[in-house]
Amino acid sequence: MEKVAIYIRVSKKEQSKDNGSESSLNIQLKKCLDYCKEKNYEVLKVYQDVESGRVDDRKEFNELFESISKKIYTKIVFWEVSRIARKISTGMKFFEELELYKITFDSISQPYLKDFMTLSIFLAWGAEDIKQMSLRIRSNLEEKTKAGYFVHGNPATGYMRGENKMIVPDPEKAPFILKIFETYAETHNLSEVGRRFKKTRSDIVEIIDNKIYIGFVPFRRYVKELNEKKRKESRKNIKWYKGLHEPIVPLELFEFCQSLREKNMKVRASFGNAKPYLLYSSLIYCKCGHKMYQQKRKKSYETKNGKVVRTYYSYTCVNRKCRKVFSAKTMDKAIKDLILNSKELEELNQYSSKDKKNEEKKFLKLKNDLKLLENEKERVINLFQKGYINEEELDNKFKDINNDLKITKEKVSEFEKILNISTPKDIKILEKLKFIIENYDDEDIIETKKILKILIKEIRIISFKPLKLSILFY
Template identity: 30%
Template sequence: MKKVVIYLRVSDQMQEEKDSLTKQEQQAIDYCKFKNYNIYKIIKEVGSGRKDDREGFIELENEIKKNTFDVLIFYELSRLARNTYVLHKLIHNMRQKKIQFESITESYLNSDSPTSKLMLSVLASQAEIESDMISKRVKNRMRHYTAEGYWVFQPPRGYRLENKILYIIEEEAEMVRDIYRDFLAGASYAELCRNYNTSNPGIKRILTNVAYIGKTKFGFEGKDKDTGKRVQNLPGEIFEGKHEPIIDLDIFNAVQEVIRHHTLKNMRITKTEYLLTGLIRHNNCTHRMYGKVNRAANYKYYQCSSCAFSMSLEKIESIVIDNLKEYSKGLKTLNNSRAKKMNRTNKLDKYFSKRKRIIEAYTDGHLPREEYLNAVQTINKKIKEIEDTEKQPEKVEVNTNYDKLIKIVKKFEELGLQEKKALLKMFIDEVIIVDRMTIEVVYKI
């Protein structure tokens, strides 16, 4: 009598499908009775068929490795997996162990004929395409709800979720307000973690979440469909929410300004021999490239951590340095506008600092709300007047005069490693390798 494993899965996308798990199980048991099979194990799970790291699927793979059974029984091929590569890999491993497979509803797969193998490939591809379409429909539906002001994710701290609308939990909301006040008062991330028993990423999420100013967001992070890894800092969208804000908009903006300054202040020059570490990326990949070395061939290169694209270190750095030298010559033409721009920047910094002090006074309870609102409104008006005088993107402030910078760039090869890297970070925002023939250097100044 053949020993069998029954594998059953339903999708986590459709709640109503979960009821079919019991029906699948009963049909599988009846099928085994009819075929006079001995049921060794039944594996059941709810999850996406695209993933190969789901608990039940891993259990099935382990049973295959141990070669503990003779036949795998499943309801239909798409229940086994919705990823062509994962499915073919699984079938290949079973064939190596002389394990057969049978589909309850697709009897034409239950042989080793060329026609069955062809149908297996066709159905596997069809299942993956269908999975992509389902995923796209779900994503579009979630974006639609988000654009309408609904919240379709887990509620952030300070809110409860009811019918896709956030409602304030006042006790938790007051803690969120305290976190914002403490941060503006100078508390570090570490202090906030200790005081509010929250992780560092948790504190950062609270301090940057637009939900607290009555907004909804979509698309800023997600999973790579091929690797399954979490991807952040994607281009997303922000919409007006149907819920009440917990944090005042001016306080939220002030916190974002402080975070931005913290980021710039704490930017470190990485201790590595590769000049472009942290600056270089490949085309549309979200992760930066990093330096590697083949010691046997004495060959150094940069490699993308997303797609594994690589390119010679010597070639890339030579192109970027030559580009920087050529670019620095044009900085002389900016001398006339520099004084005006610096004066504008200094005035803006002055008003930003003043607004921050007023916000701190208000959050500490030293300033009445009406007086606070009038003062902030006046400052915002002044800031807008200054910004309207020159409708150009703000440039990174350089504290050294251009002539000196140009001289330093000319003698780039004479600088030490850390000086070179500091100079590159001062001038360059990022280096994008479009292809092996095209390298784009994006400058800050």
């Protein structure tokens, strides 16, 4: 008697809900059990998944696959081959494993599937069928959106589902959304609106830019990144169509808010492209523990030749309770002197060379890891330069990379002491830093500032009078 495992699968939770014998999962199970009873097979276990056949990481499928090598079953029974997989590579790997351990299979609705050639054809057909199905679904959704229906899941805050799945204004939340638009039109400040309504600035931006509030519906496209299990919304590819629902926000108010947004973005862009004057801005930490940034001040003087305006730069603490302002000229000179006179450079030049083969492989791997981490830093800087990540994301990524660099460099130092290998000049941090400080040009200040962010973790102010500093390197 054949000892059988049954495998059944559906793609969506709705297909697995317990609606008696009408659910798709139950229909598959009934057909498989009836088939086994008719053939006089002994069913040892039923494996079932609620997951797309394009996903390899299915819990029950993986358990079934692992059981093949244990030879618990002599036959695997399923309704059709697409239940096993929608990907050719996954399906062929599964059936090759069955053949290796001489386990047979029965596809109830496809009894002619017995050889690998036929299997490969049907797996390819299944893969193509799922692509076509996806295209059909997407096309149907876009047509419904063009007709004015909201088709993408839960509606935005301020709306709710009404009759026939139409969206209608939520009587409790719609006035709240309208008030957000009115407040922004009054204050011209997204952060202030966020504070008043206890939301983040990005939340307010998402509301202000959402055309659903003036009667439009979005058609969103979703993309799947490499190594990602689920697809994500691509905000660049949103199409808007005139909807059938009632607007919450008057068109004039929405357009006024958008004009404010456009104006503010231009101001922020011009500020972002402006060349920073102070080299150490955002690297300096005040005594209170908060960062200090550059501030430009202008003072006018009356002279014999008329009125003269002079520009002064200073470092200002961002802490509202502190607001310490300090001369940039004095601060920059003190930092430069501290770097150029640092004795830490000597610690990087203590080693002589000697061959110790037992440890060289590990040492070379660590050196390679260092190069990879440095390359990752350059990649992150490029992303920042191209505007793909903001300054906060840049800082977070640098923290992670620099933490790994610190650990790797400590290990390199240990091996250098064992092997007595001289430290190459290209990894002498302070030597690099001294060269940069002595030779950088004002025209290159933006690039120099980015390099300093990689080399210097923080410049901490110990006291202002007299000025005492400490520098922490990565």
